[in-house]
Amino acid sequence: MSRIDYFTEANSVEAVNARMGEDTDPRLREVMASLVRYLHGFIKEVGLTQEEWEVAIDFLTRTGQLCDNERQEFILLSDTLGVSMLVDALAHRRPAGATENTVFGPFHVDGAPELPMGSCISLDGKGESCRYSGRVLDLEGRPIAGARIDVWSDNSDGFYDVQQPGRQPTWNNRGVFVTGPDGRYDFVGIKPVSYPIPDDGPVGNMLTRLGRHPWRPAHMHFLLTHPDYERIVTHLFVAGDDYLASDAVFGVKASLIVAYRRANQSDTEWEATADFVMIAQPPH
Missing domain, CATH: 2.60.130.10 (Aromatic compound dioxygenase)
Structure with missing residues (x-):
């Protein structure tokens, strides 16, 4: 098995993007690969903590829960x-x-x-x-x-x-x-x-x-x-x-x-x- 299959801090972007299938739509591949690259770069740059990530998940959850036909x-x-x-x-x-x-x-x-x-x-x-x-x-x-x-x-x-x-x-x-x-x-x-x-x-x-x-x-x-x-x-x-x-x-x-x-x-x-x-x- 290739070493890239094992997720590490150093190769996190490559490990995630390598999982995309060969038949993935080219535009979707481009967008998602870039998203993963910048998202992982942001997390590493700010040194995001586990507690901060849980706050972010809660924020996004509550944001979704407020969405309906009259409020987005x-x-x-x-x-x-x-x-x-x-x-x-x-x-x-x-x-x-x-x-x-x-x-x-x-x-x-x-x-x-x-x-x-x-x-x-x-x-x-x-x-x-x-x-x-x-x-x-x-x-x-x-x-x-x-x-x-x-x-x-x-x-x-x-x-x-x-x-x-x-x-x-x-x-x-x-x-x-x-x-x-x-x-x-x-x-x-x-x-x-x-x-x-x-x-x-x-x-x-x-x-x-x-x-x-x-x-x-x-x-x-x-x-x-x-x-x-x-x-x-x-x-x-x-x-x-x-x-x-x-x-x-x-x-x-x-x-x-x-x-x-x-x-x-x-x-x-x-x-x-x-x-x-x-x-x-x-x-x-």
């Missing part, structure tokens, strides 16, 4: 460690001028109602009203018709409707709009407020132990899709928010910070204007 603690863990934003950055390297992506977040809900342009998505009537408007364009500045714009935000208390079932109306501060030939969108929501990510679980405890806060700066979510263009997942952040430089999930990008201005017209208190630039799907 592992997404929060990924977000707060910057992993979600890094994976997103690698997947969406866009040319200059195209709208930048940011984190999707755990509060999107499929099936929000499609509404006529100009509709109000604030169903509880609370908060400071804000008109959102702009255009959906391609890289050459031409309007895109048929772009589907899915939007959602927290309410004036900093909670999404799915966090307060029975207390907020279903689909509160959510809606879907489809652009016409001019590529324009227009709807009324509220000026969003800063809010903390759920911090009553193991991720919140981790942030506290690290001297970090759980707050996200105020933002409106946008999901833009079109059969001929790459999907955009992004936010419009409120300029001047106290948490822009310390977003708990690292989602802020300078190009996504927008001036929410006092409205000149009487039907809303605020207005936010932004264009979105989509890039064409690569040919198949």
Whole structure:
């Protein structure tokens, strides 16, 4: 039997990776071999103790136990460690001028109602009203018709409707709009407020132990899709928010910070204007 079959501290990486079968998918082999190499390197570098490893196992166990259809603690863990934003950055390297992506977040809900342009998505009537408007364009500045714009935000208390079932109306501060030939969108929501990510679980405890806060700066979510263009997942952040430089999930990008201005017209208190630039799907 080869000596590599016997696990030692010195050859731990080689011993584990050598056990993969010959028919293992090549990409899976690449990913797992690298994971083992870095994981073992981390454990050796910090000299992880048995007690510390047991704490880590307990942390991961409790993280999984909090996951259900309405809460995903592992997404929060990924977000707060910057992993979600890094994976997103690698997947969406866009040319200059195209709208930048940011984190999707755990509060999107499929099936929000499609509404006529100009509709109000604030169903509880609370908060400071804000008109959102702009255009959906391609890289050459031409309007895109048929772009589907899915939007959602927290309410004036900093909670999404799915966090307060029975207390907020279903689909509160959510809606879907489809652009016409001019590529324009227009709807009324509220000026969003800063809010903390759920911090009553193991991720919140981790942030506290690290001297970090759980707050996200105020933002409106946008999901833009079109059969001929790459999907955009992004936010419009409120300029001047106290948490822009310390977003708990690292989602802020300078190009996504927008001036929410006092409205000149009487039907809303605020207005936010932004264009979105989509890039064409690569040919198949």
